[in-house]
Amino acid sequence: RKMAEKIRGLRFDHDSYVWVNGVLDYGGGPNYAVRVVHPNFPETEGMYLSTDMTDIQGNFPYLVELQGVKEHGELFFTYYFKRLHSDEVAEKLTYAKLYEDYGWIVAMGIHIDDVKEYIDQTDQKSRELASSLAVQLLLTLLVVVAFTLALLIFLERLRFRQAQQRMELAMGRDTLTEAVSRKYGTDQLTKAFAKFQASGVNTAIMMLDVDNFKNVNDAYGHEV
Numbered sequence: 001r002k003m004a005e006k007i008r009g010l011r012f013d014h015d016s017y018v019w020v021n022g023v024l025d026y027g028g029g030p031n032y033a034v035r036v037v038h039p040n041f042p043e044t045e046g047m048y049l050s051t052d053m054t055d056i057q058g059n060f061p062y063l064v065e066l067q068g069v070k071e072h073g074e075l076f077f078t079y080y081f082k083r084l085h086s087d088e089v090a091e092k093l094t095y096a097k098l099y100e101d102y103g104w105i106v107a108m109g110i111h112i113d114d115v116k117e118y119i120d121q122t123d124q125k126s127r128e129l130a131s132s133l134a135v136q137l138l139l140t141l142l143v144v145v146a147f148t149l150a151l152l153i154f155l156e157r158l159r160f161r162q163a164q165q166r167m168e169l170a171m172g173r174d175t176l177t178e179a180v181s182r183k184y185g186t187d188q189l190t191k192a193f194a195k196f197q198a199s200g201v202n203t204a205i206m207m208l209d210v211d212n213f214k215n216v217n218d219a220y221g222h223e224v
Contacts (some may be wrong), residue, residue, distance in 0.1 A: 008037055019040070028063060029050065030050040034046065034048055055081065066073065069097065074097040075095075077093075079092060079107075090111045154208065
């Protein structure tokens with residue numbers, strides 16, 4: 001009795017509920033079972049059931065249920081039954097399992113229309129999620145591409161500046177003595193003067209003149 005009361009209190013989505021039939025005769029026929037718990041028809045609890053009973057479409061749900069649990073212990077099957085809190089009769093998908101120790105067939109079902117509605121809602125949510133993920137993925141790809149292009153441009157400019165500096169340095173120095181050219185000196189003086197204008201720091205220039213340096217070259221060679 002306590003178990004039956006607990007089952008009566010169970011409720012699930014889409015007005016689903018659990019019901020229990022107690023098997024009296026596994027051979028079927030009239031009075032093969034008794035309705036133990038049925039939240040949709042509580043007034044019929046204690047009523048005897050027959051495998052000859054049909055739904056509005058002429059199906060034999062109790063016969064199918066009994067044969068299924070006898071052969072497999074459990075089964076899924078469909079039949080037409082009244083909705084909870086409504087007089088509407090609709091096709092119902094049911095799962096039933098036999099608990100032989102108690103002689104109970106415990107079942108639960110949902111109307112197929114509700115399943116289709118749930119599937120449609122799930123499909124809609126899946127499409128919305130897929131669209132959202134696609135947009136996020138596209139934005140991520142755009143950000144990655146933009147960042148990659150910016151990085152490539154930065155590295156290219158850096159390499160260009162370094163190459164330009166190396167070229168200017170090579171053009172401004174003598175390959176033999178590594179002495180700077182007059183153009184290099186003029187450029188450095190221009191930069192020094194600009195620095196002086198900006199900071200006020202004076203620049204000193206020192207000039208050296210070695211007399212008779214030709215004698216050094218002639219005696220020891222230009223490399224020395």
